Amino acid sequence: MKDDYLWDRSGEPDAEVLRLERTLGRLRHRPRPLELPRSRPLPRWRLHPTLAAAAVLVLMLLGAGVWLALHRSADATTQRLIIVGPRPVSLVGLYRRAESFQPSVGDQGKQNADVRSDAERASRQRRRLEAGQAEIILARRARERREERMMRESEEAAEKLMLALRYASSKLNLVQRQIQVNKEHGPAS
């Protein structure tokens, strides 16, 4: 048997080959133009006025929040300084509370720990304040002592000067008196 049919479709084909050809022939290539899928246009940003207004509002709210937070923290610092400065009694009270603090069990534990830490902080502030006040007092005393010493030295110098002037004045007057006596009574010697 020649298998020219399989090679170039010449000659007599085999029945089995024809059957296969018919079966697979349905799937053979049929040339047709290329069909590309239709591309959808990309969505373009559109400015929605309501959305923009909302965004501006949100930004403004955020800005106001940040400013308020900063402002409040600055106020809190100032207030703390005011408390530390002229009213150390409250800090003393907290310090005493810390000293007399007894730990308890149960739900009060956390609260007590907070109170204790506050009191310790207050006592530290009190000690710092006391140290600062002591320094100020010492500096003031040193300045007072220095001024007092200068005043004393100045007074001593003035006394010394007055003593010297008294001698000078006294001797000048003595000469004047003697000249006057000599004028009135003639030569004394």
Next chain:
Amino acid sequence: MKPILNRSIKLICCASLLMLCAAGAALGQGARLQLASLDRFESIADRTVDVTVDQKVLQLARPFLQRSKDPNKQKINEIISEIEGIYVKHFTFEKSGQYSQADIEPIRSQLNNPAWIKIANVRSKRRGQNLDVYTQVNGNKIGGLAVIAAEDTELTVVNIVGPIDLEKLSELEGSFGIPDLYIVRDRDDKTQKE
């Protein structure tokens, strides 16, 4: 001839240099007298008062006087406004003859100077007083004052450096806050009564 001329020129130069140095020293000294020669009386004298008021003391005293409301102190402040220094040495001896006029000669020799003018001189053998007042005149102003009061049992030397008003200074006696020595005045009064 030439060596003699050279020697003469050298001598003249040396003399000029010495004179310049002396003039410079005299100018530098001003009205300040050297009173160190009196220091030896400290061991002999019964009582010694040595007061040195220099620029530093004057600077210290001025604020005190300026703050004071006492008119006398205000007057003192005016008097010392231009003063550069006041130097006083006062010795009180137990008996007369413990010092001689020769002991004061070093002070007098400093005042035997054209810059100083003797404005008053009182000699009293009966009272044993020898009082001299010298002033140094700079232009129309008194640039310094020296008073030597040598008495029987007392010796006082006062030297004021700088311009001073003598009238105002005389007015000050007895007007200070500190008590005055009336010994001399009392004795003078007694002598006048006699």
